[in-house]
Each structure stands twice: as structure tokens, then as C-alpha cells.
Amino acid sequence: MEPIKVHEGLVYPLNRANVDTDQIIPxxxxxxxxxxxxxxxxxxxxxxxxxxxxxxxFNLNEDKYEGASILVAGDNFGCGSSREHAPWALQDYxxxxxxxxxxxxxxYSNCFKNGILPITLSGNNVESxxxxxxxxxxxxxxxxxxxxxxxxxxxxxxxxxxxxxxxxLLNGWDEIAVTLTHEAKIEQFExxx
Amino acid sequence: xxxKTIVEKIWEKHVVHQEKxxxxxxxxxxxxxxxxTSPQAFEGLRIHNRKxxxxxxxxxxxxxxxxTRERHIIKDQISKAQMEKLKQNCEEFGIRLADINHxxxxxxxxxxxxxxxxxxxKTIVCGDSHTSTHGAFGALAFGIGTSEVEHVLATQTLxxxxxxxxxxxxxxxxxxxxxAKDLILAIIAKNGVRFGTGFVIEYxxxxxxxxxxxxxxxxxxxxxxxxxxAGLISPDETTFEYLRGKRYAPKEEAYEQAVEEWRxxxxxxxxxxxxxxxIDAEEIEPQVTWGTNPGMCIPVSxxxxxxxxxxxxxxxxxxxxxxxxxxxxxxxxxxxxxxDHVFIGSCTxxxxxxxxxxxxxxxxxxxxxxxxxxxxxxxxxxxxxAEAEGLDVIFKQAGFDWRDAGCSMxxxxxxxxxxxxxxxASTSNRNFEGRQGNGARxxxxxxxxxxxAAIEGHFVDVRKYKTPAFN
Ligand code: SF4
Numbered sequence: 213m214e215p216i217k218v219h220e221g222l223v224y225p226l227n228r229a230n231v232d233t234d235q236i237i238p239x240x241x242x243x244x245x246x247x248x249x250x251x252x253x254x255x256x257x258x259x260x261x262x263x264x265x266x267x268x269x270f271n272l273n274e275d276k277y278e279g280a281s282i283l284v285a286g287d288n289f290g291c292g293s294s295r296e297h298a299p300w301a302l303q304d305y306x307x308x309x310x311x312x313x314x315x316x317x318x319x320y321s322n323c324f325k326n327g328i329l330p331i332t333l334s335g336n337n338v339e340s341x342x343x344x345x346x347x348x349x350x351x352x353x354x355x356x357x358x359x360x361x362x363x364x365x366x367x368x369x370x371x372x373x374x375x376x377x378x379x380x381l382l383n384g385w386d387e388i389a390v391t392l393t394h395e396a397k398i399e400q401f402e403x404x405x
Numbered sequence: 406x407x408x409k410t411i412v413e414k415i416w417e418k419h420v421v422h423q424e425k426x427x428x429x430x431x432x433x434x435x436x437x438x439x440x441x442t443s444p445q446a447f448e449g450l451r452i453h454n455r456k457x458x459x460x461x462x463x464x465x466x467x468x469x470x471x472x473t474r475e476r477h478i479i480k481d482q483i484s485k486a487q488m489e490k491l492k493q494n495c496e497e498f499g500i501r502l503a504d505i506n507h508x509x510x511x512x513x514x515x516x517x518x519x520x521x522x523x524x525x526x527k528t529i530v531c532g533d534s535h536t537s538t539h540g541a542f543g544a545l546a547f548g549i550g551t552s553e554v555e556h557v558l559a560t561q562t563l564x565x566x567x568x569x570x571x572x573x574x575x576x577x578x579x580x581x582x583x584x585a586k587d588l589i590l591a592i593i594a595k596n597g598v599r600f601g602t603g604f605v606i607e608y609x610x611x612x613x614x615x616x617x618x619x620x621x622x623x624x625x626x627x628x629x630x631x632x633x634x635a636g637l638i639s640p641d642e643t644t645f646e647y648l649r650g651k652r653y654a655p656k657e658e659a660y661e662q663a664v665e666e667w668r669x670x671x672x673x674x675x676x677x678x679x680x681x682x683x684i685d686a687e688e689i690e691p692q693v694t695w696g697t698n699p700g701m702c703i704p705v706s707x708x709x710x711x712x713x714x715x716x717x718x719x720x721x722x723x724x725x726x727x728x729x730x731x732x733x734x735x736x737x738x739x740x741x742x743x744x745d746h747v748f749i750g751s752c753t754x755x756x757x758x759x760x761x762x763x764x765x766x767x768x769x770x771x772x773x774x775x776x777x778x779x780x781x782x783x784x785x786x787x788x789x790x791a792e793a794e795g796l797d798v799i800f801k802q803a804g805f806d807w808r809d810a811g812c813s814m815x816x817x818x819x820x821x822x823x824x825x826x827x828x829x830a831s832t833s834n835r836n837f838e839g840r841q842g843n844g845a846r847x848x849x850x851x852x853x854x855x856x857x858a859a860i861e862g863h864f865v866d867v868r869k870y871k872t873p874a875f876n
Pocket of ligand 1: 468469512513514533535751752753811812815816833834
């Protein structure tokens, strides 16, 4: 996994709450047995109509959000299905950071396994970020080492994250390899089963 | 000793390693696997030259993709490849598999309990969010992503932060014709789709105690729709009776010993929770969802909400968008909504007792001419048991399609799809946009409500519905 330390990128605002993983990646794309290539199907039913044409009404299709890598959305982002295809699709599309007032538990932990940083900011913060990104070409700098989000106009907001998850992203760890350093303890545990 | 909750007790028994400022390394007793969320995990093992640590604690089946008729002809080549991949992976790594033709095949959350794999006190995971279902037995069971599937395959453990506990206390008793499905829908409608986020829910109270095992599974199944990764119920005599004699449950003397241990898991009198919500069972009516998440739910006697009555701007917008997607008018009585499809199935409501209750409603009646209705049993064995008592005949005579076991129209990965703009009364658990097909409109209900809607062509209060079951 690629480590994240500081990331600077264009912000894409998705002004909706309860965005579920069925919307992030619809079920018809879950039949693939690969991990790559899901970006083209991200938000598929919102981005494309029945004929496969882009829906102009959905803002991710606007030119100004091309190349966006920071997604800002409403409460409870990633609820529903546990499908890791959701972070795979977001990551493959180019998103590295997701900012929301709250995340669903399984989605939140899936992000860390795929080099995506989910950041929880207050509802007020998120609202103003969404507003800025809707109004103009808006860039943010996300500094994981110092745990702050900032822009070049003086906005700066700290965020919290567990030290374990922070380390995992900063170092791009293979979690299984870390766990296997505790193998003797697992064996010992199994002997008492 | 300080009184403890069942969650604390199970947790403490499973910690392999603990360190300051880190999650706990938790041992996993049972890992259930299905075809959709596992191929990339097995591939990861191969890339790193790793083995499955405990094939004996791993059990696989095929459910999401399987056709529910003419099952040997799998037309969809990509689905077929995914199922074949699971078969290869299970062979290569030595994992038991109930494949499409196996008598144990079924929805992963139906067969675990049925085979007695699911037991009180176990930690159970699966690459599927409805793993919470197994909590009905007093197990700590939760859904995981594919990276975690790989992690469990390789190490039989997971790094987990100790969850907070939420007591959902249901007082009193459910009324006649009001089901476990109505109970969980009403809980979510009242508290919202994220009140359980970060918590493990324990369902307590008289109404919960009087539920059967299958009803408890329905309740725990939908914990994830409240945001909780896991939901459980302390085990009691109902649990022990259900498991007695099940294939993978301990036998004879060992069973009695196991029961003693299981009994001691139940939450102690006076144990404290991080949060508690209460609800009165008597207040609950049969429920119908009107919107695009399970919290958008009203009693069958009520009217669809009006965005004008919603105060917060974002909730107003959400309501408007949901009404538009669902093709509903504000303030329209939900009972006036005409349906095109009925789906009785899914890991929420496809067990024998669900089918019995639905059959009771349709016995001797005919499905409305405008409605296409299917029954998809949760497993091969549910299907066989239902056929042994003639339920298939009752359904078929009424005009239902009687299918083979699988997830089917719950998420429409196979051919069982609701066409765009059409409306389905469904006993499943998610009414998200496009869940049952692109543009499909889903209303979640109990099996009884779905059966009555199939006959009438629109939603009706099943309690007023004249059937032998309620007279
Ligand atoms: S029945 Fe539906 S919710 Fe249950 S496991 Fe299958 S797809 Fe998931």
C-alpha cells in the first residue's frame, strides 16, 4: 500500500447524507474477481443514465471536478453493504481523502486498508467546505503527520484519528505481516481453545 | 466481580494480544465465506505465498449470484466465473464448501445457524454486513471487508477496537400480526439509520425474550441498518433448544456442558451500557418503508411524509429526493400504493417460520393479476422442509413462483431483477436506490405484509386482513 503523508488536491463536493455503498458501486460490478479497475463504475447509476450516457445533473460529471482527489460529503458516508469494492472504486477513480461529519463503521475501516484517509470534521466545517468547492476551484492540503486540513486562504482545522490507523497510512503497512509477528501468541491462544 | 455485559465477556475471552494505543488483536472462532467478497482475498494469499491458518474454522457457500431457477444453467458468464473461482479457492486452500448443488447450500446467514455452526459466545465474521444476524445466538458477529477477509484467512484474528455497547430495550409484547420485522423497522424509524454507529447493540426486554430464534435473527440481521456492525441477544432456553441436535453443535453430555457455559455468558444483572434506548412493543404497528433507506419507514395506517413538514434543510432535500425516486406523492396513504412485484426471501425473512406465516395468508387465495410474486427459500434445507409440509403447493396454487435458494431479488445480482420504475414489496433489508434493479422501487415489509400485498395488489394492514391466522 502506498503511504500517505501530505496530500494536496482538488475538492469534489457531494452534498448528500447517507451515501450507501450500493450507490458508490452498484452490485452489477461486484462480479469481477480483480481488485483493480473499479473507478470507471464509481457512482455508476448517478453518473450514467440507462443508455450509458453521462447525466449532466450529477456534479461529478462537471469538467471542473476532473482530477479531484478529495471528496467531501454528508453524514454517514459509506453506510450499508460491507463491499470493499466501494473504497476500491473511490481509490481507483483518484480519491485519496474523504471528509464527512460521520462514516459508517465498516466503510471507515475498509478505507485504511486501501490507502484512503477518511477524515471526520464537524457538520459546520463540512458545509462550508462543500460550499467553497461548489463555488470555485477549491484545493485543500491534508497533512496526516500533523493531523490538519488547510487551504491557502487561511482555513485550518485539526482532525483526530487513532494512532494505529495513522501509523498504518503513514507507513503503508501490510497489516497481515504485522499480525504475523504475533504468531506465537496466536498459537498459544489456540492451544487453550 | 463487577457485573458485565455479554459483549464484554465475549471480548475478554478472545483477546490474543493487547497493547496501549492499539486495537486489540481478537481471535475469530468462525469465518463464513461467499463468492462475492472473497476472490481478491484468496488472490492476496497467493501473491504473498500464505496459507489459510484454520480451514477447519472456515466455511464457504455460494449465495449472492446463484440463479434461483434452472440452476445448472448459469447464463451469466461473469457470475459463473466467480462461483468457479470460489470452488477452486476452496479446493486449493482446503475449505469446506456448500456449492450450488450441495444440500447445505443457502444464504450464508441462513445456513450458519441451521448447521449449528453459529453458537453462543463465538466470534463470527463474514465479508458481508448482515453477519450481525448470528448475534441472535449471543455470538459477537460482524461484517468485514475483503482485506479483513484475507487477514482472517491468514491469521484467524482481527485488529479491533473494543466497541461501545448500546442497550435497545423493548418493553411489553408485540401485538397480534405485528412481527419481528416490524419491530426492527420501527426501532430504526424511531432512532434513525446511524444511531448504532460505533456500537454493538444488545436487544433486551420482555418483547425480545419472547421472540423465537428465527424472529431474533430477523431483528439482529438489521442491526447494520441502524449503523451497528453487530447486534446480539443474550442466550437463553430458546437458544439452547434451537441448537440441540444441530449438526455442528456439541453432542449429548458435551452439549449440556456447553449450555452451562453459554448460560454464564448472558449479561449480568446491573451491568452498564454506554447508551440505552427504549421502545414499547405495544405501540408498534405493521410497518412499510416509503423511502430509500430503512429508516424512512411508517406504520401501514400512515401517510407518506411531506417535505414541507421537515425542518432541517438537508433532511428536506433528502425527503424530496426519496419521494421522487420512489414515485410517491407527499401525504398519500401508504396503503394506496400499488405494487408490481412481491419478493419473499433474503437473510432477513426466508426461514421456515417466515414461509409458514406467509403461506397462512395466501392459502386458498390468488395473487393479484397486476403482481408478479416469488418465494425464494433461504436455503436448500428450508426449501425441502417447506415442501415436506406442502407450503410450496399453497404458494404455487396462489400464483407465486417457487424458487431455489439464494439471495436473489434482495440485491438482484442474478436474473431476479425488478425493472426500472416498478415497485416491489420485499421482505429483505435494504430499500436503497437501485438495490433490486436499476430504478427499482423497494418497500420493506414483513412476510405477512408482503403476502397480503401480493393478494390485494397494494399494502394492507395484515391485522385487519381476514385469514384463519388472525381470526
Ligand atoms: S440476502 Fe441480501 S442482505 Fe442477505 S446476504 Fe444475501 S444479498 Fe446480503
